Amino acid sequence: MASNPPASNLDLINECDSFPHPTTSPQAYHAYTTTLYHLRVAAHPETTLGYILPDVAAVLHNLPDWEVDDESIPRTITLISGSNEAARSDVVARTTEAMRMTGHFKVLEKWRNELYPVYGPPSGASKKKELLFSMERCAAPLFGIVTYGVHLTAYTRTTGADGKDEYKIWVPRRARTKQTYGGMLDNTVAGGTATGEGFFESLVRECDEEASLPEELVRSKAKQCGTVTYFYIRNATAGGETGLFQPECQNVYDLELPSDGSVVPKPNDDEVEEFYHWSVSEVREALGKREFKPNCALVILDFLIRHGLITVEDERDYLEITTRLHRRLEFPLA
Missing domain, CATH: 3.30.750 (Transcription Regulator spoIIAA)
Incomplete structure (x- = not known):
């Protein structure tokens, strides 16, 4: 029995940013x-x-x-x-x-x-x-209101034999008991931002709760890298009714961790089973297998593009992907 072909990067965009576009459709x-x-x-x-x-x-x-x-x-x-x-x-x-x-x-x-x-x-x-x-x-x-969150990608970087940077990304697996997207892969840290909570303070809290990352390190080293926006139509993996609307704006952060293993993300609650320290090729393989939670796949793509790990030379849909990661939502934003 033939296996399904790997998902393309544009497939991942379409599966998360699934509400029709007023300009292109x-x-x-x-x-x-x-x-x-x-x-x-x-x-x-x-x-x-x-x-x-x-x-x-x-x-x-x-x-x-x-x-x-x-x-x-x-x-x-x-x-x-x-x-x-x-x-x-x-x-x-x-x-x-x-x-x-x-x-x-x-x-x-x-x-x-x-x-x-x-x-x-x-x-x-x-x-x-x-x-x-x-x-x-x-x-x-x-x-169908716009919701907000913070997503952080923690990574390490070393210099390869060819003199180029080699990245490895910390990827958690969601607890299989979670009601939404149980057992899927996630961003290193991710969570919603509630009324009255600043985005960065939300990030600091989530870094402790989900990955045991020290507050001082997060405050001094985490870098905001823009936003990822999309308009998701919920499917069965989201839990509850299908077809409900989820327009979202995620504030995206990067955190480079020491390559010597002195700081390692660890589960600190019941939402994460374990963390993997994966090469870019391993991460891209998991993307192709649709193992990432849909919106987390978009944040990973954004990270790979910003760090030159996906380029216009090796991605035929580069322009559409980079545009679609920053969809203009038709509702007032924070």
Whole structure:
């Protein structure tokens, strides 16, 4: 029996950034988005904050804090209660808790008690983004809001016999008991960033929790290297309902560790089984086998491109890949 061919780098992009693009696939984008509801708040009635499937919209019908418009183009679901962030967040909390109690949505079974921020458009002279409300993490895909996280790649670098840098990357395997992407490969450190938490402080916390990396080392040596953005349509490996929306912005960091083995990532919680110290060829082989969690594959590709380990000479889809790693999301960002 023939085995499946290895996934190309562009395959990995397409599998994670799977929502149709408005510029490159305008017909597919239009056909898809016209079936969805646009999430809005009364304070910004023209600004879409996320996309909601009709099955989810049906649950919000006739709730006093929400106005569902089935006739307009686009169809909308507007949070009409609450004049400030705290009041809106309270309404959203009561709504999502009620949805959880019905047991209708499997994705809500993974309740985290973590709040994710939802921002509005820039306003005022400072053009500062307004925090409109916060939402329970596991409910985010039901409302299609943008979520944020931090992903760090720890690596070592030595000089080969040919005088060129040789990289090895620390790759963890997720615990097989995890409800989402159990047993898949991950970035060295990765996690979501909650409301009120700075990205770098989130990174420092995750480095300790997931990889036992010393705080002083992380604070002094971790380097921010931009972002990776994509619009994922969740499949069965994500857990819960399929077809839910996950537009995300990941803040990407690099951390070069000593090549003498004096600092080694180690599991510090039950989320990671073990760490591998892999050559670039081993990492690329695992990418081709689709062993990485989808968004983590994109962060690895970004790392390989930034360090000249994937180049325009050896990757025929280089331009599309580098562009797609930084998708322009159609919702307000932090």
